[in-house]
Amino acid sequence: MNKNTKGSALANYSQLLVPLIAILLLVIFNLFRDPSFFSVGITTNNNGDPVLQGNLISILNGASELVILSMGMTLVTAASGGQDISVGALAAIAGSVFVKVLKSQGGAISPVLVVGAFLLCCAVAMAFGAFNGALVSVFNIQPMIATLILFTCGRSIAYWINGGATPTISSPIISAIGSFVPGMPVPTPILIVILMGIFFALLFRFTTLGLYIQTVGINQGAARLNGINAVGIKLLSFILLGACCSVAGMIGVSRLGLINHETLLINIEMDAILAVAIGGNSLGGGKFRMLGSVLGAYAIQALTITLYAMKVPSTDVKAYKAVVIVLLVVMGSPKVKETVERLRKRAGGKRPAGAGKEAA
Amino acid sequence: MEEGIVLTMRGICKSFPGVKALSNVDFTLRRGEIHALMGENGAGKSTLIKVLTGVYAKDAGEIRIEGIEDAISIRSPQEAQNYGISTVYQEITLCPNLTVAENMFIGRTPGRSVDWKGMEKKAGALLDSLGIPARPKQQLGSCSLAVQQMVAIARAVDTECKVLILDEPTSSLDDKEVAMLFRLMRELKARGVGIVFVTHFLEQVYEVSDRITVLRNGELVGEYEVEKLPQVELVAKMIGKELEGLSDIKRRSAVAGGAEDVVYEAEMLSSTECRPFDFHIGKGEVNGFTGLLGSGRSESVRAIFGADPVTGGRVKVDGKSVKVQKPYDAMRQGIGYLPEDRKRDGIIADLSVRENIILAYQVMKGMGHPLSRAQAEAFADEYIQALDIKTASTDTPLGSLSGGNQQKVILARWLLTHPKYLILDEPTRGIDVGTKTEIQRLVLKLAEEGMSVTFISSEIEEMLRTCSRLIVMRDRNIVGELTGNELTQERVMHTIAGGGKEDE
Numbered sequence: 109m110n111k112n113t114k115g116s117a118l119a120n121y122s123q124l125l126v127p128l129i130a131i132l133l134l135v136i137f138n139l140f141r142d143p144s145f146f147s148v149g150i151t152t153n154n155n156g157d158p159v160l161q162g163n164l165i166s167i168l169n170g171a172s173e174l175v176i177l178s179m180g181m182t183l184v185t186a187a188s189g190g191q192d193i194s195v196g197a198l199a200a201i202a203g204s205v206f207v208k209v210l211k212s213q214g215g216a217i218s219p220v221l222v223v224g225a226f227l228l229c230c231a232v233a234m235a236f237g238a239f240n241g242a243l244v245s246v247f248n249i250q251p252m253i254a255t256l257i258l259f260t261c262g263r264s265i266a267y268w269i270n271g272g273a274t275p276t277i278s279s280p281i282i283s284a285i286g287s288f289v290p291g292m293p294v295p296t297p298i299l300i301v302i303l304m305g306i307f308f309a310l311l312f313r314f315t316t317l318g319l320y321i322q323t324v325g326i327n328q329g330a331a332r333l334n335g336i337n338a339v340g341i342k343l344l345s346f347i348l349l350g351a352c353c354s355v356a357g358m359i360g361v362s363r364l365g366l367i368n369h370e371t372l373l374i375n376i377e378m379d380a381i382l383a384v385a386i387g388g389n390s391l392g393g394g395k396f397r398m399l400g401s402v403l404g405a406y407a408i409q410a411l412t413i414t415l416y417a418m419k420v421p422s423t424d425v426k427a428y429k430a431v432v433i434v435l436l437v438v439m440g441s442p443k444v445k446e447t448v449e450r451l452r453k454r455a456g457g458k459r460p461a462g463a464g465k466e467a468a
Numbered sequence: 469m470e471e472g473i474v475l476t477m478r479g480i481c482k483s484f485p486g487v488k489a490l491s492n493v494d495f496t497l498r499r500g501e502i503h504a505l506m507g508e509n510g511a512g513k514s515t516l517i518k519v520l521t522g523v524y525a526k527d528a529g530e531i532r533i534e535g536i537e538d539a540i541s542i543r544s545p546q547e548a549q550n551y552g553i554s555t556v557y558q559e560i561t562l563c564p565n566l567t568v569a570e571n572m573f574i575g576r577t578p579g580r581s582v583d584w585k586g587m588e589k590k591a592g593a594l595l596d597s598l599g600i601p602a603r604p605k606q607q608l609g610s611c612s613l614a615v616q617q618m619v620a621i622a623r624a625v626d627t628e629c630k631v632l633i634l635d636e637p638t639s640s641l642d643d644k645e646v647a648m649l650f651r652l653m654r655e656l657k658a659r660g661v662g663i664v665f666v667t668h669f670l671e672q673v674y675e676v677s678d679r680i681t682v683l684r685n686g687e688l689v690g691e692y693e694v695e696k697l698p699q700v701e702l703v704a705k706m707i708g709k710e711l712e713g714l715s716d717i718k719r720r721s722a723v724a725g726g727a728e729d730v731v732y733e734a735e736m737l738s739s740t741e742c743r744p745f746d747f748h749i750g751k752g753e754v755n756g757f758t759g760l761l762g763s764g765r766s767e768s769v770r771a772i773f774g775a776d777p778v779t780g781g782r783v784k785v786d787g788k789s790v791k792v793q794k795p796y797d798a799m800r801q802g803i804g805y806l807p808e809d810r811k812r813d814g815i816i817a818d819l820s821v822r823e824n825i826i827l828a829y830q831v832m833k834g835m836g837h838p839l840s841r842a843q844a845e846a847f848a849d850e851y852i853q854a855l856d857i858k859t860a861s862t863d864t865p866l867g868s869l870s871g872g873n874q875q876k877v878i879l880a881r882w883l884l885t886h887p888k889y890l891i892l893d894e895p896t897r898g899i900d901v902g903t904k905t906e907i908q909r910l911v912l913k914l915a916e917e918g919m920s921v922t923f924i925s926s927e928i929e930e931m932l933r934t935c936s937r938l939i940v941m942r943d944r945n946i947v948g949e950l951t952g953n954e955l956t957q958e959r960v961m962h963t964i965a966g967g968g969k970e971d972e
């Protein structure tokens with residue numbers, strides 16, 4: 109009865125195929141273009157510490173915010189069957205709160221203050237997430253429409269938090285978050301991504317959240333009849349996305365040492381949604397694989413960096429990106445999968461089937 | 469092609485990952501015949517039909533249709549439609565908020581502007597000629613399920629229809645509605661349409677069909693004329709062995725007659741969907757709600773489980789007052805509920821068989837206590853064996869199982885929670901004859917072990933066999949209660965029809 113478990117286990121991974129192939133193609137393309145593209149070197153930074161450097165590192169590093177947002181976006185997509193387009197705006201709000209708290213003590217930035225600032229901005233972002241989530245789960249508003257509200261006014265709220273200014277912060281602690289911790293050659297954002305990954309892995313390992321989110325996303329009514337609090341699960345997914353926004357916002361602010369509410373993580377919501385789609389997750393909700401979205405996010409970042417490395421003018425980058433993304437999304441579509449499956453069957457299944465064909 | 473034959477399928481093969489759903493199946497349909505397609509759950513009936521209607525691409529074999537020289541290939545339901553092959557699926561796929569006429573013609577009015585007046589006239593004429601009791605301007609949602617189904621059929625046969633396929637069309641209809649449907653089928657038959665009829669109801673097969681094709685495990689067993697195949701033999705051909713008699717099932721009243729301790733008790737319980745009613749069930753008792761479709765029997769049990777918002781009433785479980793507002797509350801009290809509409813309320817189609825089986829149990833264990841993979845696997849295997857669920861593996865998505873096997877998975881889900889009170893609303897819908905008696909036996913065995921069961925079924929015989937007390941409903945009210953030797957078919961019918969008890 110279990111003869112086919114191997115086949116279905118493979119099927120479990122096939123979803124990761126598209127982002128992996130995308131990344132692989134980009135790697136090969138870049139190696140042809142410039143064999144030294146992926147060489148990783150060690151240099152000394154301003155503080156005299158040895159740090160890793162190279163295109164590979166900057167792809168991994170630069171993708172951090174996107175990866176973190178796409179983790180949360182995966183959950184929202186799965187549970188609600190829709191997407192949150194306010195993540196960029198919410199990250200800007202979170203970043204503004206972060207800076208506001210740091211500025212509140214008249215310049216002295218202690219580790220305790222940074223922790224406090226992060227906790228507060230996280231709480232604020234989660235509250236906004238809960239607001240979005242309530243619109244979606246309690247009032248049954250389409251996620252895109254519900255989050256359109258915050259998408260529109262989020263950056264104004266961020267503006268208002270710091271009184272319209274774009275304050276700068278300079279502190280060794282902040283630059284440690286945004287670039288390198290002294291003595292650590294790996295950029296901190298990459299480490300934060302790993303921490304977030306571990307957080308979600310543990311969450312799925314030690315709670316039933318994954319099962320519940322998928323159940324709610326697939327059949328909300330049936331989920332309720334099995335005792336699952338469907339409203340609560342959707343709400344929770346938006347709150348978790350809010351937390352992801354605050355982490356992304358903090359990284360973004362720390363990188364630059366300032367908050368610019370107009371430009372911080374601008375347009376990132378579309379990339380986050382795309383990362384989810386490229387990762388083979390259905391945008392209609394239901395089954396999900398967070399690892400797919402993470403790989404999707406790295407693929408998008410790799411594409412962006414490649415285009416910049418090819419000196420494509422930044423105005424054209426979007427167009428090129430669009431072309432590649434259309435290809436990726438089509439590659440992962442059910443229609444293409446079906447056709448591939450059929451072709452494979454035709455190639456492999458000649459032997460026994462022949463008998464029936466010739467019978468006439 | 470031979471004279472009188474509208475459709476032949478030869479050597480049809482179809483596999484899915486891990487299952488050979490059809491191997492070398494032949495099927496022949498003649499003009500003006502009703503041809504029953506029979507077989508156990510998972511035998512391949514629906515798959516054969518989906519191959520014929522272009523939902524699945526066949527791996528091998530050929531399909532021929534009257535009037536076309538060559539073998540045809542059907543790549544989509546639209547193409548099947550163009551060849552004159554129409555299908556009505558078990559789940560009604562029309563739009564309840566459009567009118568009957570709109571439902572019949574929309575999506576197929578060729579050309580630019582819709583001629584509403586003409587459409588209504590045409591719809592009216594067609595409905596009349598087929599004897600369907602619906603008005604063109606009526607909203608579809610306001611018709612009974614049976615009439616909706618008949619509208620779906622009218623829509624299907626309106627086009628140049630040579631072949632009409634009905635996949636389990638009667639499983640949610642009551643006797644009167646079935647009779648209505650059969651009249652329609654005979655009318656179409658007289659017009660020369662070849663009808664393929666899939667069902668698990670043997671009596672219905674013998675009532676309307678001319679010929680029977682039997683499948684077993686994806687293989688063709690044979691094609692028979694109805695008169696030459698006695699019922700027992702048909703069953704033997706379907707399951708590959710003789711069916712054990714139903715006679716030993718009759719023991720129930722001896723087991724669960726005088727149940728003393730009341731497990732569940734409700735006083736003036738009401739929900740948004742049902743009027744206040746009183747109800748109780750004793751330990752080890754099997755009782756049932758009966759009545760016509762729409763009489764409120766499903767709504768009543770939904771209120772017990774908290775499936776619809778509860779609006780009032782007092783509930784006691786094991787003598788203690790409790791609050792049951794939502795399904796989770798009921799589950800905490802040890803109540804399980806297998807819903808009537810499996811597709812809408814039961815299955816989580818994209819999740820695996822394993823996840824579907826453990827779902828309710830997992831929810832009761834709590835969010836912080838996930839089952840280990842090994843444990844889940846063990847539970848799933850246990851119930852796949854116990855209920856003989858046909859699936860390629862525990863990882864197979866539930867949606868790809870055959871209808872009857874999906875139903876068994878949902879049953880497994882609730883059995884795994886070991887409820888003390890289990891509500892089964894149409895548990896045998898879409899389940900084959902062999903398994904049906906297995907499930908009835910199982911219910912009685914569980915009751916013997918002390919579980920209380922409320923059973924709802926459109927088949928009165930099934931309820932008479934299992935229940936020791938029947939609560940009869942009509943027009944959303946309880947109109948009678950039958951026990952002991954009142955439990956006869958005539959008596960039940962009589963009470964349902966309204967001649968029944970004095971307490972009206």
Ligand SMILES: Nc1ncnc2c1ncn2[C@@H]1O[C@H](COP(=O)(O)OP(=O)(O)OP(=O)(O)O)[C@@H](O)[C@H]1O
Nearest residue numbers: 484489509510511512513514515868869870871872
């Ligand atoms: N899309 C699919 N993917 C994988 N397996 C499938 C799919 N559809 C059907 N099967 C498998 O093919 C077999 C035949 O299924 P089918 O639905 O044809 O049975 P059936 O005779 O209609 O049964 P039932 O009486 O329960 O409806 C089953 O084992 C089922 O699990």
Ligand SMILES: [Mg+2]
Nearest residue numbers: 513514870871
């Ligand atoms: Mg079927």
